[in-house]
Amino acid sequence: TNQLPSGYRMRPLVSSDYDKGVLDVLKVLTVVGNISRSQFVDQFNYWKSKKDMYHTLVVLNEQDRVVGCGTVLVESKLIHECGKVGHIEDIAVAKDQQGKKLGLRIINALTEIGRAQGCYKIILDCSEHNVKFYEKCGFTRGGAEMVLKF
Amino acid sequence: TNQLPSGYRMRPLVSSDYDKGVLDVLKVLTVVGNISRSQFVDQFNYWKSKKDMYHTLVVLNEQDRVVGCGTVLVESKLIHECGKVGHIEDIAVAKDQQGKKLGLRIINALTEIGRAQGCYKIILDCSEHNVKFYEKCGFTRGGAEMVLKF
Numbered sequence A, B: 001t002n003q004l005p006s007g008y009r010m011r012p013l014v015s016s017d018y019d020k021g022v023l024d025v026l027k028v029l030t031v032v033g034n035i036s037r038s039q040f041v042d043q044f045n046y047w048k049s050k051k052d053m054y055h056t057l058v059v060l061n062e063q064d065r066v067v068g069c070g071t072v073l074v075e076s077k078l079i080h081e082c083g084k085v086g087h088i089e090d091i092a093v094a095k096d097q098q099g100k101k102l103g104l105r106i107i108n109a110l111t112e113i114g115r116a117q118g119c120y121k122i123i124l125d126c127s128e129h130n131v132k133f134y135e136k137c138g139f140t141r142g143g144a145e146m147v148l149k150f
Ligand SMILES: CC(=O)N[C@@H]1[C@@H](O)[C@H](O)[C@@H](COP(=O)(O)O)O[C@@H]1O
Pocket: A029, A030, A031, A088, A089, A090, A091, A092, A124, A125, A126, A127, B079, B121, B143
């Protein structure tokens, strides 16, 4: 069971989540910048047009505000007999909502989506600081993440 | 300049590369398993249906055999003002072709595709053993890769 605190719920992102604070939640993770409603809707529709690949979940609190979110991107490969890999991305939980295991619930739900899509593994990249958290979620260390910034 | 040895060329994957040894090259990297021609064509067509996201390059030698390959998967996000991230995946060079900088040429070409698609960064995961190679390609260490295998 992957139970949320009483009054909280998890569901796929919808385009009206723009007004429920999803972008503020993402600011916990990194730079978000200015995103207008129409840019948000375009991005949502782009993901929807590739709905076998992009799966974004949000957690809402009792006041119906977004307090957590995360995405799993399902990649189709040739290796592993045309296998699939789930990439967990952009996991964020509002600062004042931490300690309620919302991150764990989101990771578990995204992992289940990846499994249901037929992925042979789920991977993610995180800072050293977050390794312990992902170990608690059942992940183990893989290789190194390498980055080239433009 | 990103010059290949004389007689070698690089181009996007085509479905007839099934007969040119691309699957044997991938076996250098990991498990490939049995993939029939029709499964390969289906996979190729799937990627083609999402051609803003999947870009696979192959290197062919003078005998017109595939001796190297690699993919960049372009992910669209909300963070970084609806930014994009390029994921470099499944880089493989045939064992007897190593030492000709084919890996570097493939990485450079995939990186340029990612840049042209508007990515703000390119990332990849690799074993500790390959960190030095990717540093030579201009990458630096990011965070940790975490894995959950099914
Ligand atoms: C598991 C998880 O949520 N990982 C995120 C990743 O998805 C996100 O893209 C990146 C943004 O960082 P950046 O702003 O430096 O690109 O941060 C973290 O690595």
